[in-house]
Amino acid sequence: MIRLEHISWQAGGRVILADVCVSIPADTYAVLMGATGCGKTSLLEILCGLRRATTGRVLLDGRDVTALEPRERGIGYVPQDLALFPGLRVREQIAFAPRLRGLPAAEIDTRVNRLAEQFGIAPLLDRLPDALSGGEKQRVALARALAARPKLLLLDEPLSALDEHTREEAAALLQTVRQEHGLTVLHVTHSRSEAELLGQMRLRLDAGRLEVECAS
């Protein structure tokens, strides 16, 4: 469960987030909407610890993680630009987190191959990011995030750069992934149709305030 308590954040003297309070239950697919520049990405960055909130607390499964480093929060983050590591092959991208944790090579291989099968990227394991299409990059970024076995997945406009056909496939994949991995997902989007298709809980950020539009 994600709980944000009175989160506020200012940049350059401008209030971006003002007293944001919300609870997202575990195993929920939540979608956050809002206009460009309203602070959606900043809120995700505060959640995963890349940005310090001016005030407020972040609680994950009841644990206060406000002062914790990003690596201590157990959050998977897929940014809008996907941010694949340049110069690393797909296999190395997915194996990045398990290798950091010092898992045995056999276990890393098993985990990489299982995720590659699930995301349909097994034939791409030896490719570099430059040799992947937009849809393939997105799958690799998701697999890389899930290889760390997070409980919470933050997706920043994951479908915005995809064509219509790929977007539908990717949306179906995201729902499957959430169910199979038992994840709580917070998905940022501009698109109302995307929010209606995926979101069990819909949130709207407007003028720094967060409103719950729909919680099913």
Added chain:
Amino acid sequence: MALKAVSDLEVPGWWVYWSGRKTCFKGWLVAFRRGTGQPGLPCRFETPPVFFALMTLNRSNLCWLALALITAAYLAFWFLLLGATAAYSTPEAWWKVLKSAEIRHATWLSLVTCTFAAGFALLLAVPVGYLMSRRDFKGRSWLDAALDIPIILPPLVVGLCLLIFFQTRLGKAVETVIPFTYQVSGVVLAQFVVAAAFAIRTMRGTFDHLPARPEEVALTLGCTRFQALWHVALPAARRGMVAAFCIAWARSLGEFGPILVFAGATRMKTEVLPTTVWLELSVGNLEAAVAVSLLMVVLAVLVLVIVRATGEKV
């Protein structure tokens, strides 16, 4: 025949240029009195091909042409300088000079000290460049300016500062462990203090051009900041690191003032290539100075080629 049109006027001090009006491009030139801008008599002319090509250039293209001419003139000036130096003597004479024991020692010492100085400069430039690029903090602009001090200081002053520092109590304590003054290690230190500033600039530019997002994702995947630098930023910055090393190396190769003041110019001991040029010039041996200078030009061009191959700019 445009020149004929000018001479038809038979008025000394008159000249012809484009009026910018359409009629000009149809074969008419307008004569103006020099300096006054007053129109003179229109005169018909026949357009030679080159002249016509110039006429079809619009003002923007004429501007680019002028800029290209300035650039070409500057490059031509440099090629003339290098050509004149190269033509001063024969390759046989250069070879004879370069084979001498003193110059071979100076060449070897230059190559070794430059490599050490550039290596140390890179070791310093990576963390400092990363800090300056990725972290926003109070006084960053002041620190940024302070890091450029070795670039703006006169080279002799850098040497003097080094010399004086090693006369202080702290400097003398350091010298009990590693002697620097008038030693080969002093040559490396004198090269390092200036070259490091250039390497830091290059590495900062490299990190500025690399997006920080992959490192942030690495942090969420379990990296510490150091691991994100090591596993993500450094592999992405490897071309910039090669460029920073080469720039520091080239800068060290040309360093003269600080070395002369701090490490001296002792033959077969602390003499490096720029010191050789100075020593040979001071005894009137121009041929040897030219040969060593050309060797340094070749080395500098090699470095430039390597840096360009990395995609970075000096």
